Amino acid sequence: MKKRILSGIQPSGEGIFTLGNYIGAIRNWDIMQEEYECAYFIADLHSLTVRQDPATLKKQSLSAFALLLACGIDPEKSLLFIQSHVESHAELAWILNCYSQIGELSRMTQFKDKSSQHADNINAGLFTYPALMAADILLYQADLVPVGADQKQHLEFTRDVATRFNNLYGETFKIPDAYIPKAGAKVMSLQEPAKKMSKSDENKNATVLLLDDPAVIMNKFKRAVTDSEKEIVFRKGKDGINNLMTIYGVLADKTNEEIEKEFAGKGYGDFKTAVGETVADALAPVRAEYARLIADKAYLEKQILEGAQKARAISWKTLRKARKRVGLLELPRS
Numbered sequence: 001m002k003k004r005i006l007s008g009i010q011p012s013g014e015g016i017f018t019l020g021n022y023i024g025a026i027r028n029w030d031i032m033q034e035e036y037e038c039a040y041f042i043a044d045l046h047s048l049t050v051r052q053d054p055a056t057l058k059k060q061s062l063s064a065f066a067l068l069l070a071c072g073i074d075p076e077k078s079l080l081f082i083q084s085h086v087e088s089h090a091e092l093a094w095i096l097n098c099y100s101q102i103g104e105l106s107r108m109t110q111f112k113d114k115s116s117q118h119a120d121n122i123n124a125g126l127f128t129y130p131a132l133m134a135a136d137i138l139l140y141q142a143d144l145v146p147v148g149a150d151q152k153q154h155l156e157f158t159r160d161v162a163t164r165f166n167n168l169y170g171e172t173f174k175i176p177d178a179y180i181p182k183a184g185a186k187v188m189s190l191q192e193p194a195k196k197m198s199k200s201d202e203n204k205n206a207t208v209l210l211l212d213d214p215a216v217i218m219n220k221f222k223r224a225v226t227d228s229e230k231e232i233v234f235r236k237g238k239d240g241i242n243n244l245m246t247i248y249g250v251l252a253d254k255t256n257e258e259i260e261k262e263f264a265g266k267g268y269g270d271f272k273t274a275v276g277e278t279v280a281d282a283l284a285p286v287r288a289e290y291a292r293l294i295a296d297k298a299y300l301e302k303q304i305l306e307g308a309q310k311a312r313a314i315s316w317k318t319l320r321k322a323r324k325r326v327g328l329l330e331l332p333r334s
């Protein structure tokens with residue numbers, strides 16, 4: 001039996017996905033399809049925790065779906081769907097909310113970060129975000145959840161709430177493990193390399209988007225903040241260079257030692273150009289495939305519908321079990 005993988009990504013944010021999302025998450029999702037039984041989804045319900053423009057969110061959900069296909073997620077191999085099309089997610093999230101403690105939710109660093117970023121809208125959804133994420137994962141009885149390092153705490157929460165539920169009612173949920181890539185688990189901002197590269201960064205030069213054109217990508221790398229030294233080596237304190245080496249290493253499949261050798265005696269300018277070109281080349285096929293797919297609305301709609309139908313059937317099995325466990329009366333058969 002193949003192990004089950006599940007992961008999600010939010011459709012919100014400028015230009016949809018970043019190079020951080022790609023290296024930390026999506027690229028690995030593609031690779032994992034061969035070895036595992038995979039389910040991937042667009043976490044549009046999670047996006048509502050931050051105020052969205054409705055028309056933009058709708059458009060971005062479709063774009064995000066097309067972009068995942070363009071990144072190599074193959075609906076013949078993997079389940080791909082949009083979270084809000086599968087009602088079980090919101091329902092199990094409600095049940096799990098009733099098994100989540102205020103204390104543990106208050107410790108989530110993402111909640112603390114986002115509530116300081118959006119001080120005017122610290123809503124209950126932002127606070128209970130981890131219960132919805134736990135529902136996403138537990139409904140599909142996932143073994144492994146590939147995410148970037150920033151999501152580790154939410155995975156631990158998922159394990160805790162699932163264990164608590166199983167202890168109370170008997171085996172209901174599989175206890176999942178986080179699967180965090182060794183390299184590239186945290187791609188940093190090109191402008192403030194001590195901060196993670198984020199969709200929501202105000203500084204456009206800090207973040208590379210998957211759909212940026214090659215000239216824009218080159219420009220962002222040329223302006224990347226580094227340090228006042230000259231050497232291209234991976235070393236503590238050289239956040240900017242370390243980040244560029246990580247990006248280059250993952251995409252060109254080179255170790256830090258190989259990169260150090262390749263650029264010995266060369267300057268930061270040469271290195272930035274090489275990284276920019278490597279990124280632009282890696283993303284060129286994604287951009288081309290995205291342009292083709294986004295123009296084919298009929299194909300996208302068919303995939304979205306099929307994904308939703310399959311996900312509903314799979315998730316209902318777990319939801320039904322959880323409903324029975326907690327004592328919700330079953331609907332009489334007609």
Ligand code: ATP
Pocket residue numbers: 008009010011013018020021022023024025146147148149150151184185186187188196197198199200201
């Ligand atoms: P925001 O930064 O606006 O909160 P985000 O870019 O983190 O959003 P998500 O949808 O929350 O977007 O994350 C999708 C996936 O991408 C997650 O697995 C997350 O861990 C991963 N990820 C996000 N940013 C990075 C990054 N800079 N480096 C590596 N992985 C990342």
Ligand code: LTN
Pocket residue numbers: 006007008009010043046132133136137145146147151154
């Ligand atoms: N919180 C995640 C997105 C997400 C997710 C999930 C990831 C929502 N539900 C379930 C893995 C499994 C994030 O990446 N910020």
